[in-house]
Amino acid sequence: MTTTATPTTPSPTAPAAVVVAALGRVQPGRLGRVLGALVDELGDRATLHVLHTGLDPLAVEAAVWAHPDVTFISAHRDHYEQFGPAGRARSELLLLDCLRVEGSERVVVAPVDPGAVRIVAAAATAPRPVPAAVPVGPGSGVAVTPPVPAPRLEVGASSSHVLVLDGALATRAVRRHVDLTLARARRNRKTLSLALEAAVATGLGTVAAVPFPPAPESGPEDGDEIEVPESTVGDLLATAEELYADADYAGAREVLLQAVRLPHGLTDRVALALSRVLRATSDYVTARDVLLLAHGDSMATSRALAEEAEIAWIQHDHEASAELATYALRANLSNRRAEVALRRAQRPLTTAEAVPERTGAAPVLSHVAFYVSDRGNFGDVVLPHAVREAVGSVLPGPGWLPVHVHQVFDRERLELVNATDGVVVGGGGLFLPDTSPNGNSGWQWNVPREQLEAIEVPLGVVAVGYNLFHGQTFHSRLFRESLTALVDRAALVGLRNHGSVDQVRNLLPTRLADRIRFLPCPTTVLRHIHGEPAGAVLGGSGTVLLNAAFDRSARRFGDGYERFLADMAWYVRELRTAGAEVRFAAHLATDEQLVDDLFSEYGIRVPVDALYLLPVEEGYDVYRRASVVVGMRGHATMIPFGLGTPVLSLVSHPKMRYFLSDIGREEWGYDVHRDGLAAALAEHTLEIIGKEQEYRADVAAIQEELLAVIRGELATFATALGVPVTPRAPGQGIPVPTQGAVEIEPAPPAVPALG
Template sequence: MTTTSLTPAAAPQAPVTAAHDLTGKRRIAFASYVDENYLPGFLVLLRSLALSNPSVCEDFVVLHDDLRPGSIAKIRALHPRIVLRRVNAEHYDSYKKGDQDNYLVRKAYFILDVFRIREYDTVITLDTDMVVLGDLGELLKLREGLAAVPQFFYGQHKLNSGLLVIQREYLSDAFCAKLDATGRSGDYELDKHDQGILNAVLDGDFVRLDARYNFVKRRLSGDLPVPEDTAILHFTGRHKPWQGGESGYSQAEERWREFEMSDAEFHAAYLNSSGGLHHDLLVHFGTPHVKRTGNVEYARKVAAAHIAAGDYQDAVDILSGVRIPLDEAWPHEVLGHALMSVSRHDEAKAQLLLAAAAPNRAATAYARLAQMAWVHGDNAEALKYATAGLAVDPTHRSSRLWAQRAASVPAQELGAPEDQLAHVAFYMDRQGNAGDKLLPETVRLGFGPDTTTRRWHSVHAHRYFDKAALDRVNARRGLVIGGGGLFIPDTMPNGNSAWQWNVPDEHLRAIDVPIMVYAVGFNAFDGQSYRAGRFRESLRLLVEKSAFFGLRNHGSIAKVRAMLPAHLQDKVRFQPCPTTVSRQLVPGWTDPAYREDTVLLNAAYDRAGLRFGHDYAHFLGEIAKAVRAIGAHTEVRCVAHSLDDEKIAFDLRREHGISLPVIPMYDFDNDEIRELYAKTRLVIGMRGHAGMIPFGVGTPIISLISHPKMAYFLADIERPEWGVSVHDKNLGAVLTERAIGILDDHAGTVADVHDRQRELWKVTEANAADIRAILGA
């Protein structure tokens, strides 16, 4: 096998790649052709879509040729993700038509421009004379073919083009060429326009949808009521509700007029919708409504949405703009949460104490007060608040966590300061994420075999780095920053740096010992971003101050370099995560004499919406197929890095009748983690360290890619085939084929893992030499 050296001088310069291209996450859009005549219908369509599907917000492509600026403004007010796309009207002049001079007939073909869209994997078209009355979730899950409802009058062979669910294979030049050829030949039902062309090209080859997804008005002739299960009602024919309607369809038109409302009525209706509200819609509709009304409950909802997305200052701003009564505990608690997330702790404390007066919010408020006290190094105060939270609710998990942290006694430091390195890391709690527990120790192994307090002074990244902490660091030989994806905005937010180390610029500038950033990752998810300039400013200062700045993959390097001025970009270099070379670092390591005949399966559920989108049911079904097939060769077990990871076992049993033994790795110590992964034959993992740790101890891996960092690592070791997207249409078959292939050639794959690891070790050794020179050791 040909290998390529990954030494610093030869390291590839990875471009910044779009996250969805790395994770395979499906991009979905709705689309409509809209003109001034049909604008009233489209505005009702948008309102009905939001109110009937309040948790759904995908791009909405508006095909148009003559919309006025005021009309566009009205459209944008009703959807936060409008994508305007002007149609090439002249393109359709060459089509043969039943009435060449009728402008309505000419425009009927413009919706065919949807097939010229290339940015999405699935596009759902909706006619502007439709109103959405029910859940469209099943349409969003469709993965195959071109789906539509058969025509009402013509049987199953022909489709009604008012609703189309179009997959990527039809969004192609080849399919557009077929449409053009048919349109120009006139070999179709001319009076059916775009629908006639589609039926001629498809000739019945489409996926049949239930009529409730395109329930045409004609089915209700004689003023019949709209069936309760109707998802989309379609006002076909000449007479439209906004033009006065048609006799004999009053009950249908009443359903349409339910969504003919003012902005204030619409915003209030959305904010009062039951079920989960989509962040983008909640913010888009809630912000002007709060400004208009000053409603505290709506302000709380919008602020909570901002917090969930990591937009903490926006949450502060909206709640600070309304008057919160003293006895409204929940808004006080949310404002307190937002304020502490931007490091305005005195104000946050006042808000949280107000919230703690109400029994239903007290436990959460006390837990946040305990967190703030712990962040500032006051363990006694933190324990007091955490205990108060547990007194209100003995089952409150967050209060219990902060009580445990506050009561823990730091290990006694055995070494002299001048002989120690300070180490900023995220030190994980007991029963926390197994990978994060292992990381700090493994980072230290990169600097030598002694990982104890004789050589190391621990600095928890999440605690405020105050003047006393600064003095302690400056008394050491140097400062190592590493132990996780510290460049992430939301695990433990703060306003000082906007990343995981809670360090203000003034104290970062005052560090006068060598700073070594070691194998840190840029861990933003697909759909997650750093929106604050504060992060960029802190990052730039950190790079300027660092004597060594190493990131764990080239994807992270590209992301960080893009945020830096040109003169700092070359300081950013490749330092693999030390877990990937554990066999070289762990003192006395020996490869296992035998391996258990097992495959370990790991799935992650933090930020599940960002990981799976609309595809979780698909993912689960495909994993069930793979588990059954792989299980015929060897035993499959679930390995849980955190408590939440056990969900895969519960869901497989409930939905597919598959029972897997669960290994609670969150309870393991570091040696037990490495030993378990070294003694299995294959690890199929979704967490980054469910790939890097087993790889590091010499075990073959297959990564379930739901986060860009998984693809980054596989690119660095030049084995992209060891990963498969959780969104892959054929995930079960692909995973089975690759797993069985690895098991059948296990010795060869282990040798390949060792070979790939040697390349990472070369980089690590070269960097270690540079670090020794920096430290004068």
């Protein structure tokens, strides 16, 4: 909703009516100075009201001294006390009470700089410079007058004005910590929804019409819950979540704003969803603002604080992120996202101290990758190691500066990267719109185009995948524009399968299409770039490792999961009848849903190897010992293949077909919707167990071909770096790189005490 407003000004002859709100303990001198400044500005005819919850006698004396006709309005102390001694909601409710004082043209919340009373604006807030999670009192100046456009307002000495709201005008100014929490009071949810709508609209660069309705003539008592029409709001929320899952963030935003406009449409779930949408478009400031609205109970508070901690981390604000995550854990100690956020914030990656020292002729390279948190996806844990090992197999022992792909690649990170010899981006399915979405690039590397084009050292994209599911798409031009800039800038663009190569070439201008090269994922040749420990057990166990994935389940299974589950139950029983051992290899804890469902629906128990809890080498050993791996995740196929173990694939994503096509073994793939899946898969699995050494020899021969391609493409990048190629013989491994790597700690963090 947009509008333009014609500013109105008060009649020069009409006396101004001003409400000064004084909640809690107010210094008498400060209150007197504020009232005196108002009298100086408005004259003796001004009508001044002081809304308070109890004033010191000296404060009353100071107020009367400043303006003898001042009137005092006592607020309901009991109602305010329920919000605690210095809660945000307490001061917000006071503001709304001020707006209900009949005839008032302006509201000033004290204590405030006396200069703030001269603001001519609809509503101006100037929060104290404290972390958003810390409850504060009404120390933010607020002025309410007829609307006058003001692109930037100076609030007292702080010069930190952030927001203007009025019945006809809403204008965003410049400061970061906007105080949108005036939308938290529950007495008038309609007013609150409109205030949120204004806040979001202003953050998106529009001018919104936001009427502040009068207080209802009758309604629930203070503190009572209000009946919310869940069906309407819930339907809109469900639609928004579907659009978000489809990476249509603009559409999701519009639907959520419709929900906000409904009576009682502002719920914690709506606020959280709206914040996620704003985060997905890199409107981090407004996203953090909106999260201040999602504090209805301790669980919602914990979720909101964890979300804000993640956003702060994305912005490299590690101190604030750690503090917010700590508050989130205090509200809910089982909040896994808060635990991960705290761990990340305590271990900043890309800092000046993280740049390794140069040793001889060895280059120092920046490595943009997804550095997974502890207990994260085993495939994502392995990937940065494998990429570095692949590069290290053709270059003389490089040092590494880690750059997390999901954090904003800002000017400070740019300077650090430009101080190294080159930058490697990859591997993994980074060309994807819905994993850590951002509005800077449209894919997983959160790099603004300006910073991308300012990279001065050679850039190589290594084994990245175009990772969209069937039916997924990029909804805006942003990805195509960022992709074009990336390819134009890069010395090497190597994609991990020919399917990705074809998809990306179709998105590029003709002049750039031929720059896209096939560079297989280094995990497919782990035996050669990582090596094998002495005495490693290679198969022969008769063990079948099964894997499944449940992220984006609707895209993987559609409405066919029950049928797939029945097939897996038949498959496991058939293998066990034939004498094979069946175990489950979990890359993530959520993968174990298949194990749970097999037991709950069919009474079948399958032992689990939780790879996400194991060190990398122990996880490799699990795969080495197996006779065959039947995986649904991409790296549940590529990692065991790279270690020499025969594989079959449960195909629920195009990338599995891409890989099998690249190695000329399409028959190793079984679509999860295939008729007769269980019988065909069991027959093939038992054949591999019976001919395991033949299959291992086949895998080894294919690896030799992949290794030659990988080293050939990386040699091209070495030439761009100006570094001589020093290839290692096949099978000669290199140490797992630890310099710049993220250490995985199994124990959860303690919640630190805050002063």
